[in-house]
Amino acid sequence: MGSYILRRLALVPLLVWGAVTVLFVVFFVMPGDPVQQLVGERAVPETVRANIEARYGLDRPVWVQYGRYWRQLATGDLGESYQNRREVSSIVADTGAASLRLATWAVLIEVVVGITTGVVSAVRRYSFVDALTTVSTTMLVAVPVFVLGYLFQYAFGVFTFQNDLPEWLRFPVQGIGPDSWTLFFLPTNGQWRYLVLPAFALASVSTALVARMMRSTMLEVLRADYMRTAMAKGLSERQVVLRHGLRNAMIPVVTLIGLDLGILIGSAVLTETVFNWPGMGTAIFAAILTQDAPVVLGLVLVLVVAYIFINLLVDLSYGLFDPRIRYGDEGAR
């Protein structure tokens, strides 16, 4: 397994190179003027422009800037923001934690709610619960996350207040609130009220996909011969489904969850923007609007690397679910 991990890690530089190059190209193809963005809605005096461009090297050709960025990156420096001269690494540190907390909760919801509904739906096939699941998951998959975000905000942040509905149905719809956590990700001091809506909005599509996938793989597994063997042993239906069915049915679902983490990162940008959650998504969005290239590059780079590592972990976790899977060198035995 060691050499498998090493080979996967060898891909990291290649992917980072690809991401940086693509982003550079996009930035220089994109119309607009970062200096104007910095100065605001005023005419920029030539000397000021020349000064700013010289400081950030914007007066040099693209390939020179490209080379400079790499040299800088090699020393572990992500550069600084055009807008406020903050170190990009400190922006990552500030916003990364908020994003990670939101994403963790979204994944937890995706896994727990998605798998549970899928299993119940499969075991009680054609029941009311199953029909409800099928209809609601189909709808959720079809609704883009930003639309759902606004719907949540309207339902729990506007409607419930206007109609004097009970307190527990009312939720704040903007910002992170007290930003108070224990053990890094457990909300405290009413923090959870700020977390609920964005977390569910972010988890929605993925949860629906996981539920549907879980239902279909579980239905397949329920017909398997080994499930009949388990019944014949004298196990209860619950034991048969949980001990013998779940792990087998999980294998394709783990793949889905792994692939989905990439989509989740994309959705996070939208969700954070809608709910004004001070995470990397919001920061990337703001930086794109101001054409703050170092910030966008730095944040996206962190996401790319995070995504690669998450996927590696997902791939390695297959072995936990399915003993038939061996990694690289072990397969030759």
Next chain:
Amino acid sequence: MTEPGELLLSVRDLRTEFRTDAGVVKAVDGVSYDVYENEVVGIVGESGSGKSVTAMSIMGLVPDPPGRITSGQAVWKGRDLIGLDDKALRGVRGGEIAVVFQDPMSSLNPVHTVGRQIAEMVRLHRRASRKQAAERAVEMMDLVGIPQARRRARSYPHEFSGGMRQRVMIAMALSCEPDLLIADEPTTALDVTIQAQVLELLQEVKERTSSAILLITHDLGVVAGMADQVLVMYAGKAVERGSAPEVFHRSQHPYTLGLLSSLPRVDEDAGTRLRPIQGTPPSLIHLPPGCSFHPRCPFARTPAPCVTDEPPLEEAVTPGHAAACHFAEEVSAADVLAPSPSSSADTP
């Protein structure tokens, strides 16, 4: 052949249906049989004759829907298993009646070690600690002839060959010393040489553990070699029932006779054509009127009685040997090879 002991299982007039879009399939249609202690009862028939469903019904393992047991009794040690509540039935499954399924490739859970799968059953039915159960699993694997049992208990099913997996299945089934072992086509998915080994193992195990065996197979050779009593099934009904020598040497039903004649024989010249039973098994949704076998039967007389009356399963010729045929006597007088069905294929 051991002396039979007490009556263990008494199945009476069992009927199991499957409701499908095409109609109601009467998979088992009024089957009765008994299993005594130490006895091997063979149920023979073609695919789709209802032999497996007969056994799965008494275990409550027929999936509902679409399956449903519509009537009948399966009295196990004085208790009717049909309609028994789930909890009580779970105690019987595995603990008192254990099953070895047809395909050992797919009947073991691929994600658990075989040792764990055997131990799980032991822990379920015996008050055993995790360690004792694991120990029992190794002991059982050793008993069924798996070399290096202790090490192999930690292996996964995909690391075993087909024959070894079937040994694991047998080890699992026998781990709680059941009184009855249902072997549902235990050799069908295996190579011929492995089949012989598995049969030998079953035979050996039977002698050692004194459990009764209900052997379900379409392989007449397997039944002839092992069974004390034989039940021949056709289209969901028992058509002949009796001791193995009686049924094989003095068959009273044309279907049994047909099955026996269709086998290749070692005492014949190579190149002799096989004599198959004409036609195909009937649809279980639309059974032929009267005797279900009449369209394929060389003895049939149409229309009466074969198309008009369904023959009951009765001991008309010899006591202890029942056949569901209007002409049981005539059939029993015929030589196994004489009425080659192909010679009278024009009979409707």
